[in-house]
Amino acid sequence: MVEAGIRPEGIRIVDRAGGFGDPSLVKLKDKRVAIIGTGAASVQIVPQLARWCKHVYVIQRTPAAVDDRHQRKTDKGSFHKEAAGFKGWQRERMRNFHEHFTLGEHPAVNLVDDGWTRAPGLVGLTGNPYGPKLPEQVPAYNANLVEIDTPRQNRVRARVDQQVRDPATAEKSKPWYPSWCKRSLFHDDYLQTFNKIM
Template sequence: MFHTSRWDYSVTGGSPTDPSLEKLKDKRVAIIGTGATAVQIVPHIARWAKHLYVVQRTPAAVDRRDQRETDSEWYKKEVANSPGWQRERLRIFHQHFTTAAQPSINLVNDQWTEAVSMAAVIGNPDPAAPKTMEDLPAYMKKLHAIDLPRQTAIRARAAQIVQDPAVAEKLQAWYPTWCKRPCFHDDYLSSFNRDNVTLVDTDGKGPDSLTPDSIVVADQKYHVDIIIFATGFRSPLDGTPADKANLTITGRNGVSMSQEWATHGPGTLHGVLDYNFPNLFLCGPRQASASLSYLFGVDALGKHSAYILKEAKLRAAGRPFAVATTKTAAEEWGTQVMMRAAPTAAIVGCTPSYMTLEGGIERVPPERQVIMARSGIWGLGIEDYLKHIEAWRAEGNLQGIEVST
């Protein structure tokens, strides 16, 4: 048994540079999980294993990937045609994720740009996005109306590709796009047409138990030699940077980050500096923002942190220093985040996943909901968030930041 992120080549054969999993030829393999990781590896393992059991709690919505060579002439003419084209391309990419009008051009042109309703979890710049929880029912209705054609087409794709109608039905996602990470693959669904691949659907429950040689689901035993856990990772909404790095982070007056964030939530300015933890630069997404191009978000916060550090060093004039947000600025920023939280409330009601803390988000008591709203992401999308922090940088006075020498 091993997790996909701790791949055991001594069991499967192959190496990071050799994809030949020769040792699986006489093995019965089970993959537990059908999220983004499993979608990538199921087709490859199916080609090598004697038999593959894919153990499913909730089906993934798997759209086509259409990996293809880029037309270089089109790229030079339409995309890389002026200075700053990389930033403009990403700006237009972000404009796809809104319930408002879509951009007139598409400089990415893959299936991500069809997933408009992902605005429900990364923030929506639509001026008509909800301002309060009272606005949420009408907003949810609009989100579902926008999302339904996409998910309907993806369900139809599964029915078209998978030859066994019963299996095809179990592989069709019944939830809206924003509830789970959208997946894109051209070979995942067709893998279930192979004689050596069996879908083990658990009806949303997961496996019942393990025996020395089997996985048990609904009183049926599936004999396997190897179990591969494609069960994902910690939620971006769960725990603190300390927890994710398996560290103890201690701040002012001996405060523990794990305890402080669990009790009160983060106390940052712009999501990058917490009042209680001077000199510790953070990379979001909590109290910051998120892009579906994750590295773009990290880059934006890295640039912001570099600006703060540069200005702090100038003010310190060569002396040792500490830099942190002021308590007042952190409280005000948390309020600003909370005031924009309503568009991200659409996640409530989704099927259990890392996006919903495995359903735990449904059970948060009212007194904790305020802390969650203050601890979330900027609800109007990453471009709106960047306007705020870029305007703050343009003022040039480090408003809300304290440099102590």
């Protein structure tokens, strides 16, 4: 909340929870808008703001690791064939999803096959039964997590270079930390937005 007297004249603060009222945002077409943070809400809001605003500023402390969602449309036929064609399909799908967040053997078939299940380093965030049991096991466990996570984080950084045309902006948008240090985000359009707002 901004107290009276602190906010500069003519600046309006919009709380994302309250929404914008009109989803078309036409009243922002000649405005410069700043959004603070690169968390889950910002990653969803920024592409929409960029469609309507004259200019968008993204103010960040730490860039988010934004990966592809890897989602696909599900038609009725494939849904019944791949997911709901047998009793207990929901439980099996949940079990399959959770098994991707352990250091144990992963299922042969990835039933969910989305960004989360393609990010094995997130096991450092969620914990798992194969984690260290004794304090002296923690360094080796952490080294293993970094080894598992590094290919994915390298891919996320390469994705930034592929999608953000301005090299300086791309460099500022790269996550240089393991997946489990800040909530991983998944959005197909967020990074490309920086080509519009520059």
